[in-house]
Amino acid sequence: MIRPLVRLLLLVAAIVLLPLLVRPVVAAEIWIFSIAAMALNLIFGYTGMLSFGQATFFGLAAYTSGLMMIHWHAPLLAVLAAGTLVGVVAAAAIGYVCIQRVGTYFIMLTFGFNQMFYFIAYKWTSVTGGDDGLPGIPRPPFAIGPLAVRLDSSLRYYVFVAAIFLLTFYAMKRIVDSPLGVIFQSIRENPGRAAAVGYDVKRYKWLAFTIAGGFTGLAGVLYSMMFGIVPLEAISWIISGDIVFMVLIGGIGNLYGPLLGAAAFKWLSEAVSVVWERWPLILGVALVLVVLFLRGGLVEALTRLREAFGGMPPRREPREGAPVGVTAETEATS
Amino acid sequence: MNVSLFAGAILNGLVTGMLYALMGVGLSLILGLLNIPNFAHGVLYAIGAYVMVSTVKTFGFLAGVLAALVAVAVLGAGIEAFGVRRLSRVHPDYILLLTFGLSLILTEAIILVWGPVGITSQPPSLLAGGVDLGVTVYPKYRLAVMIVTAALVAACYLFVTRTRYGAIIRAGIEDKDMAAALGINIRRVFTLTFATGAGLAAFGGALMAPVRGLQPTMGLDILPFAFVVVVLGGLGSLPGAILAGLLVGVVQSLMTAIWPPGADASVFALMTLGIIARPQGLLGHR
Numbered sequence: 001m002i003r004p005l006v007r008l009l010l011l012v013a014a015i016v017l018l019p020l021l022v023r024p025v026v027a028a029e030i031w032i033f034s035i036a037a038m039a040l041n042l043i044f045g046y047t048g049m050l051s052f053g054q055a056t057f058f059g060l061a062a063y064t065s066g067l068m069m070i071h072w073h074a075p076l077l078a079v080l081a082a083g084t085l086v087g088v089v090a091a092a093a094i095g096y097v098c099i100q101r102v103g104t105y106f107i108m109l110t111f112g113f114n115q116m117f118y119f120i121a122y123k124w125t126s127v128t129g130g131d132d133g134l135p136g137i138p139r140p141p142f143a144i145g146p147l148a149v150r151l152d153s154s155l156r157y158y159v160f161v162a163a164i165f166l167l168t169f170y171a172m173k174r175i176v177d178s179p180l181g182v183i184f185q186s187i188r189e190n191p192g193r194a195a196a197v198g199y200d201v202k203r204y205k206w207l208a209f210t211i212a213g214g215f216t217g218l219a220g221v222l223y224s225m226m227f228g229i230v231p232l233e234a235i236s237w238i239i240s241g242d243i244v245f246m247v248l249i250g251g252i253g254n255l256y257g258p259l260l261g262a263a264a265f266k267w268l269s270e271a272v273s274v275v276w277e278r279w280p281l282i283l284g285v286a287l288v289l290v291v292l293f294l295r296g297g298l299v300e301a302l303t304r305l306r307e308a309f310g311g312m313p314p315r316r317e318p319r320e321g322a323p324v325g326v327t328a329e330t331e332a333t334s
Numbered sequence: 335m336n337v338s339l340f341a342g343a344i345l346n347g348l349v350t351g352m353l354y355a356l357m358g359v360g361l362s363l364i365l366g367l368l369n370i371p372n373f374a375h376g377v378l379y380a381i382g383a384y385v386m387v388s389t390v391k392t393f394g395f396l397a398g399v400l401a402a403l404v405a406v407a408v409l410g411a412g413i414e415a416f417g418v419r420r421l422s423r424v425h426p427d428y429i430l431l432l433t434f435g436l437s438l439i440l441t442e443a444i445i446l447v448w449g450p451v452g453i454t455s456q457p458p459s460l461l462a463g464g465v466d467l468g469v470t471v472y473p474k475y476r477l478a479v480m481i482v483t484a485a486l487v488a489a490c491y492l493f494v495t496r497t498r499y500g501a502i503i504r505a506g507i508e509d510k511d512m513a514a515a516l517g518i519n520i521r522r523v524f525t526l527t528f529a530t531g532a533g534l535a536a537f538g539g540a541l542m543a544p545v546r547g548l549q550p551t552m553g554l555d556i557l558p559f560a561f562v563v564v565v566l567g568g569l570g571s572l573p574g575a576i577l578a579g580l581l582v583g584v585v586q587s588l589m590t591a592i593w594p595p596g597a598d599a600s601v602f603a604l605m606t607l608g609i610i611a612r613p614q615g616l617l618g619h620r
Contacts, residue, residue, distance in 0.1 A: 050427050097606055100613055105569070107430065108371050108561045109609065115558035116602030123595040237554070241434060248431060278446060284438030291432045292420060 007256065011169070014263075015162045022267060024154040025226065030266045031165035032222045037246040037258035038172050039215035044244075045253035046176060047208040048188030049099070052107050053114030054243045056094065057087040057213040059235020060117065061220030063128055066137045066230045076140045076151075080164075080221050087217020088210055095209035099202055102191075114237050121235050134230040151225075161222055168215060173255060175211065184208050188253075216243075245283070249290055251299030260298045338470040343591040344584060349476050349545070351583020352483035356538045357556065358563035358575035359490050360531030366507035366570030367527050368418065369426045373433040375535055376557030377440040382406050382536025383543040383552065384448050387455050395458040402540035403533045410532025414525045437553070444550045452549040479541045486537070491572050503527060507570050559586075562605045568618020577616055 018027040036058055043049045061083035068074040068082060098109040121128045128134055142149045142160060151157045175181055183204055186194040195201045224230045233239060242265065250261020268286075272279040294301060357379065364372045382402040390398035413436060421429045456462075457475035464471040494500040505513040506523050514520040539552075546552070563582055567574030582601050589597040608616065 050430070097609060100609065104365060104369060104371055104426070104430075105565060107427075108565050109605075111371075112558055112562055112565065112602055112605055116599050119598035119602075120595075123598070237558075241438075244431070244434075278442050280438050281442035281446075284435045284442065287435030287438065288417070288432055291428050291435065292417070295424065295428060 011256075011259070014259075015166070018263075019155060019158050022270065024158040026266060026270045028154065028158045028161040028222075028226055030263045031161050032219050032226065033243070033246060033262040033266060034259045035165055035168050035222070036216050036219040036243050037250065037262045038168065038255070039212040039219070040243050040247050041252065041255075041258045042172065042175065042184070042215070043208050043212045044247060045257070046181065046188060047184040047205060048191075049102075049205060049209070050107050050244070051098075051110040051209070051212075051240075052237070052244060053094070053110030053112075053240050054212075054216050055235050055237060055239035056110075056114045056117050057091050057216040058220040058223070058239055058243075059121065059230075060090050061086045061217030062224035062230045062234045063121065063134060065221040066134045066224045067127070069137050069140065069225075070134075073138070073140070076142050077144070079140075079225075080218065083221030083224075084214045084218045087220065088214040091213020091216075092206070092210045095206050095213065099205045099209060111237060111240070114235075114240050118232075118236050122232060128230075128232070131232050133232055134224075135228065137224055137228045137230065139225045139228065157226065161226075164218070164222065168218065169255075169259075172215070176255060180204075180207075245287055249286070249298055251296055254299060257299045264298060339591060341467070341469040342472065343587050345470070345472050345476070345480075346590075347584030347587030348580065349480045349583070350587060351580035352480050352487065353538045353542055353579075354559055354563045354583050355487050355576040355579030356483050356534050357560040358567060358579045359487060359572055360534040361560050362564050362567065362570055362572060362575045363494070363503065363507075363527050364531045365564060367503070367510070367524055368429065370418075370429040370433065371561060371564075372528075372531070373430060373557070374413065374436045374440065375433075375531070375560055376553030376555070377437045377444075378406050378410060378532045378553070379535040379539035379556060380444060380548075380550070380553030381409070381440060382539030383455075383548050384444055385536070386540035386543055387453065387548060388448075390455070399537065399540040403537045406536030407529040407533030411525050411529035413532075414528035418528065419521065419524070437557075441550055441553065448548075448550070450550060452547055454547045455543040457544040476545060479545065483538065483541065486534070487576055490534070491576070494572055559601060562601055566605050566608045566616055568615025571615060571617045571619070574615050574617030 015031075018030065021027075022030075036054060040051060040054050043051055064086045065074075065079035065083045068079050074082070094110070094113045098106055098113070101109060122130055124130070125132075139151050139157065142151055149156070149160075151160050176184075183194070183199055186197075186199070187201055187204055191201050194204075220234065223234060246261035246265045247258050248261065249264055250259065251257030265283075269279055269283070272282055276282075296303070357375065361372060361375050364370070364375075382405075385402040385405050386398040388398075389401045393401065413433075417432050417436070418429055421432060457473075461475040461478050463474055465474050465477065494503055502513065502518055502523055505516075505518065506520055506527075510520050513523075549555075559582060563575055563578045566582065567576070567578035582604065585604055586597050586601050589600045612618075
């Protein structure tokens with residue numbers, strides 16, 4: 001494994017170099033979706049619950065912040081806080097229902113709730129703009145007291161997004177490395193045993209889901225300001241699927257996988273959509289190939305490459321046949 | 335709301351409900367056997383409708399519907415044999431992601447073959463026009479669809495509960511390893527069940543094409559409702575899927591008549607209440 005400090009330096013280098021490689025808008029999008037992918041990774045990769053409804057929190061926060069800025073001209077920090085809070089509250093409410101079930105049922109419930117909010121946003125045109133989206137969202141300056149920095153150019157906005165991303169990455173690292181993170185992982189590995197040791201499995205699952213909802217909400221707020229519009233897609237299962245896809249192609253259950261996944265996904269979609277409108281087809285093919293042949297994602301691919309070039313023998317973490325999600329409990333209850 | 339409108343809404347709800355039940359039965363069997371929510375189920379329904387529309391002009395309505403059923407059943411068998419089967423030793427989440435990827439691919443394939451714009455389809459001339467039911471005049475074709483799907487759903491139920499092969503399917507849902515140990519070729523059962531579920535979805539899509547029209551995303555639009563039906567009905571429970579299908583269809587249709595914006599959301603509210611009151615589903619045991 002690469003040492004932590006080197007990895008952190010690589011991350012900082014990536015943040016600096018990215019806007020030189022792709023348009024700043026795409027670069028900003030990569031870090032925004034990295035936040036959402038990290039959040040899903042917390043519940044899927046670390047706690048073992050595959051949520052197929054993360055767009056619920058992403059979209060709700062995006063609409064909330066958009067409406068606050070359009071109607072009340074709310075300041076930047078207020079909408080960031082409000083969007084995060086909306087994500088937390090919505091995830092706490094929805095999560096409470098969803099975690100009552102495990103495995104397949106859990107997935108279908110998260111998906112079902114996602115669709116419910118999608119249909120509400122689709123039909124409630126007077127508030128959300130329906131299919132046309134919610135346009136005209138300003139991008140307020142970053143202001144603390146007398147200090148104010150305008151974020152009007154896409155490069156300035158990129159710097160702001162990257163800063164927020166680094167903060168969330170640090171927060172996520174602290175969560176994952178903390179005793180709480182270890183409890184989450186023990187629930188993923190064996191919920192029955194975690195319960196036997198004395199942990200309230202449902203409560204910790206609920207907590208993980210709620211934390212992830214907050215992070216996803218934060219990503220939704222950043223997304224709403226980026227193009228100045230909240231498209232209906234923001235709350236649709238397409239975004240939910242995209243986020244799952246990013247985590248999967250990046251590699252499940254480690255902190256850097258989702259970042260690689262989000263970068264690869266957004267870069268690919270940007271590159272291909274210019275050439276060919278039907279780029280979801282390529283996405284689908286890539287997903288099928290990854291699932292069939294490269295289940296460890298990009299992180300596994302990199303490890304294999306390093307192994308091939310005579311590096312350290314890798315730790316075989318995503319073992320063939322090893323579960324990525326809930327296992328014992330899924331099998332016990334289904 | 336007057337009586338005629340009310341009766342119309344109920345009838346519409348039963349037509350949609352029967353379609354949901356048909357989708358739910360296939361989805362429930364696949365879920366019971368393979369332990370995955372088949373995300374490709376919706377797009378298989380859509381392909382059924384498109385195949386029907388393409389074949390109906392040359393071969394007539396009945397042949398068109400049958401062609402849709404057979405073609406998609408074969409496609410379903412292929413998906414199981416070449417995709418799902420390869421993943422039998424890894425976690426079921428991966429199979430779910432496979433079906434999600436296939437759903438993307440097939441939806442895009444529909445757009446490439448039939449174009450991105452929605453198309454319409456006509457019912458056969460024999461079933462054109464309406465019939466006076468006393469309280470309301472109702473399109474003949476929709477009544478026919480309701481009767482045919484009801485008969486098919488009933489046939490599926492009888493097949494699974496009363497035949498030898500049905501017993502094998504139930505044994506597979508109960509305990510695959512034990513069924514295999516008793517000498518049953520469980521892999522073939524998986525393939526046939528997947529094909530049957532796909533065929534049923536396509537059949538539903540073909541029949542509904544003249545009622546709802548065709549859009550490339552029609553599969554993605556109906557998929558969440560099929561999921562709700564399975565969750566509400568109870569995992570692997572066919573009577574549950576049928577009951578939940580009708581319930582969801584009627585609630586959705588009545589809400590459309592009363593307050594259209596809340597129609598789709600009400601279905602998910604119903605599911606939430608159901609899952610809190612009866613986590614194992616209406617007629618589920620586990």
